[in-house]
Amino acid sequence: MLKTKFTTPQIYNDLHMQLVTAQIPQGTKLRSEHLRDRYDCSANTIREVLFRLASAELVVFEEQRGFRAQPADRERLHHLTTFRVLLEQEGAATSIQKGGLEWEAQLSAAHHKLSHIEGRIDEARFDVAVLRLWSLAELEFHDTLISACGSPFLRSNYRRTYDQFRQQKIMQPDYGFHPENALEHQSIIDAALARDEPGCKRAIYEHMKRNLRDGGASGEHAP
Amino acid sequence: MLKTKFTTPQIYNDLHMQLVTAQIPQGTKLRSEHLRDRYDCSANTIREVLFRLASAELVVFEEQRGFRAQPADRERLHHLTTFRVLLEQEGAATSIQKGGLEWEAQLSAAHHKLSHIEGRIDEARFDVAVLRLWSLAELEFHDTLISACGSPFLRSNYRRTYDQFRQQKIMQPDYGFHPENALEHQSIIDAALARDEPGCKRAIYEHMKRNLRDGGASGEHAP
DNA sequence: ATTTCCAAAAATTTCGAAATTTTTTGGAAT
DNA sequence: ATTCCAAAAAATTTCGAAATTTTTGGAAAT
Incomplete structure (x- = not known):
């Protein structure tokens, strides 16, 4: 070597x-x-x-x-998910209130990149290079969504949590790309651009609930 | 030496x-x-x-x-405060829903210790040893308040944020102990034990708003 | 007087090895 | 066969010093 x-x-x-x-x-x-x-x-x-x-x-x-x-641990993934939901719902809601045209434009751009990659992900589902690109684009989309919230600590704590979430998610033995993902991202951006706070919160919860302990059956953190 | x-x-x-x-x-x-x-x-x-x-x-x-x-920075204190408010309001609300008798008992105990120290704080306002005791007791009170929320990440992130907040708060040039503090803690525990979620959130906000940029005039994060 | 440059001083980062601690191994006693 | 203990092996942590980088201070030039 x-x-x-x-x-x-x-x-x-x-x-x-x-x-x-x-x-x-x-x-x-x-x-x-x-x-x-x-x-x-x-x-x-x-x-x-x-x-x-x-x-x-x-x-x-x-x-x-x-x-x-860090060892793979479903319980840990569950807890990381509830915390991500909390931060992203709050960050997105505040961004919807405060964000301007610049925010909308950046969000569109991030979503465009992400959906382009997701469009051709089945061709090379487990290619490490593609996985890396997708992972970066997904983070950028979620980070942009909350970027107008005006709270640097919300953003940095979200970022730390996201990385840990990604680590756990990819380590799970049954990991695979879900095609619904692209639709869920679409729902999130649609609600965000329509300035629909409750809808956006709901879309965020729907996007993440499959990582909860019970697959989201209890609806615990639903808005 | x-x-x-x-x-x-x-x-x-x-x-x-x-x-x-x-x-x-x-x-x-x-x-x-x-x-x-x-x-x-x-x-x-x-x-x-x-x-x-x-x-x-x-x-x-x-x-x-x-x-x-870390340098003293009012802006940083403001942002730490908004983030603390978010985490503590969420953690307290969930604890009010989920917490049982054990939680109530621990909260009472923590509040008792804290108010005992606050009762004699003017005697030795800037004594470092007292300050240290008070600081620990205040953290324990707030941590106990959110301890039944069931989210270890909410708690650990709160803890990290609290320490940073404390560092900034004590470094501010006009730092001093506010006697209202004891009353505010009383309001928080009263609402918590009465299982009054909105009241508890309001009390948390009222307790912290003096650390916001504008002293809380805009009511931005009020519940 | 201000700026630029260079050399000296000070601080940070990296290194290879020594000291410490944990883990493994193997043999004796139960 | 199992448990216990000591010795060996392996891994972590600490050390003092060398190598690198930044900062300082003063002389020369603008």
Whole structure:
């Protein structure tokens, strides 16, 4: 294998990407020695990167016991989903109130990109490169949706939660792309552009409920 | 000065405490060399602790430029407040729905401790030891209030936000203890125990609005 | 007086190895 | 066969110093 010299931020980005696209399997122990070899740097540099990933909660750190990738856990996915629903409903509702033409335009653009990728996703459903593109486009769409809410902490906490959600979602043994997804995104943007707050909240809940413990049967966080 | 040997977690706790009680002034540069001297350990150990504090956002890290304590910033306090209001209103409302007798009992206990401390706070308003006790008791009260919401992520994100809020609040040049505080806490617990969701949300907003940009004049996040 | 440049000083980051701790292994006693 | 314990192996954490980068301070030029 070819060793290339990486800078610390590059190592961080590379590992982050691998974690949220499940190229590093659930619960894998992340040994400094192995990674040190892969990235051609000292154990200390790896340790530093792993600490940063632990702060993003993509990696679990235990004193004197090292680091491991977050294990796959349906319960965790459920809780990440309820929290995402809360933040996105609030962020979207406020954006609908406050957002202007610029927001609408950015939202259209993000949705256009996303639906273009979703349109040809069955051709290469499990291609890692496509998965990466789709993942970025999906995040951009949801982030743009809440981007006019005026609360930087809502956005940064949403972002952190989204990454953890994505990591869990992709790690689930029965993971697969749902074609309904594209329709659900359409419902969300339709309601948002129509300035329909309750409708948008409902569409967000409908989009995410399949990740809840009971598949959303209880309607617990429905608006 | 006496040098005592600290373990890494002790260094973390000590610095964390100093940061949220403003014993380390706003924007202070945190040099490895200086702290390394204070805690009698290597620069690397300090670096590790500072990374963890940066992940709690009490400390700002900039590549090649080191660490500094978060600067005092009214705008930041405003945004932390709106986010706290969102999480606490949601967490309290859900706890009111789901919480049982155990929750009520814990809430009473936390409020009792808090009001006992608040009762004698003017005697020693700026005593650091009292401030520390009060700060812990206030956090415990608010955390207990939302503790029956069933969402571990809501709680952990609230906790992170609270610490940042406390750091900002205490750093503000005009910081002082408000006697109304005790009454506001009373209103919150009264509404919570009466299972009055809208009332509790209103009380939470009233409790925090003085930290908003305009002192809450616009009523933006009122329920 | 202001700006630009350069060298010295100071701070941060990275390194390789030593010290510590956890985990595994293998043998003796129950 | 099972449990317990000690020794070996493996992994993590800490260290002191070297390498890199930023900051500082003063001299030269505008």
